[in-house]
Amino acid sequence: MFDYNRxxxxxxxxxxxxxxxxxxxxxxxxxSHILNAHRIWNNRIMQNNEHWExxxxxxxxxxxxxDESNHSISKDMLLKDNSLKMIDFQMKDNNDYSCxxxxxxxxIINHSNYHRAQIATELRKQEIEPIQxxxxxxxxxx
Numbered sequence: 001m002f003d004y005n006r007x008x009x010x011x012x013x014x015x016x017x018x019x020x021x022x023x024x025x026x027x028x029x030x031x032s033h034i035l036n037a038h039r040i041w042n043n044r045i046m047q048n049n050e051h052w053e054x055x056x057x058x059x060x061x062x063x064x065x066x067d068e069s070n071h072s073i074s075k076d077m078l079l080k081d082n083s084l085k086m087i088d089f090q091m092k093d094n095n096d097y098s099c100x101x102x103x104x105x106x107x108i109i110n111h112s113n114y115h116r117a118q119i120a121t122e123l124r125k126q127e128i129e130p131i132q133x134x135x136x137x138x139x140x141x142x
Contacts, residue, residue: 004139010067012116019126023128028060039052040052083105
């Protein structure tokens, strides 16, 4: 699933670079948010206190490196086979929570898809054809 997630993000980044004069600020904000949230969840799992803003805006050329880093960290965590491990963390509301890593990993993918759908709507407003995000079509292509 993380390979699919990386593929979709990279396709969006390529599209944003191709249509850089037409892509809305909202689309850039949403893709930045996808990447930031992924990083924040990776940090929570690793219990890394690195501060990361959820709505921090990234330049499109820098997004690819951030996505590669997120992908690599998540894949490494999955290879450690600790997906059933519980982790404790705090959300922005400062409340304490516990969750299994596998559920967080699912959330990262689900959250990314949700916002990619919003980006697709934004792109259509700019008369830009959105990328293909159907998982089955992705699997048939690889």
